[in-house]
Amino acid sequence: AQRVTQPEKLLSVFKGAPVELKCNYSYSGSPELFWYVQYSRQRLQLLLRHISRESIKGFTADLNKGETSFHLKKPFAQEEDSAMYYCALSGQGSGYQKVTFGTGTKLQVIP
């Protein structure tokens, strides 16, 4: 079974402070990990994925297989980062496409 855990329902930080949204997963094979974001009144959209090792809007996430974690980080929070963030997992390879989402963390950046 595959499972994604986001322990924090709400994370409040001040503008300019560092941000870390936690994500832990359970999966028996090699996973693909993603972060999705939903801004107010907008659709759920992909923020980044571990396989591309990219930084999007200043956010990065490193897959730690030893700790089975994929935490999302940003050194300096901005007000426009306020949104719901969902960590998601899928099996690797084109043959397995079921995606499991975590329960989400609401990030609130205080001006």
Add this chain to the structure above:
Amino acid sequence: GAGVSQSPRYKVTKRGQDVALRCDPISGHVSLYWYRQALGQGPEFLTYFNYEAQQDKSGLPNDRFSAERPEGSISTLTIQRTEQRDSAMYRCASRRGRGDYNEQFFGPGTRLTVL
């Protein structure tokens, strides 16, 4: 082109009625997914299709739920004999195809309320 669209955006129905939710994916996208999202929860996988073939329906909660994609494009999720516990946001997503690392593009969702 246009993104994923869903209709209706809001549906209020009485317990026991059947409802049909429609998803129109991005043109040419091979894969189509249905999710259910309860308040305060993440999207919960229901089922997905590659072209017209339903590949995995393990997330459908019971036999009142069914989905089809007969021509490999538009999909319909049907809930028969609705119950109050079916109230949720139903989300559809499409994916271009193999080799693009599972990026899904989501529609706006249909908010279903069962009275």
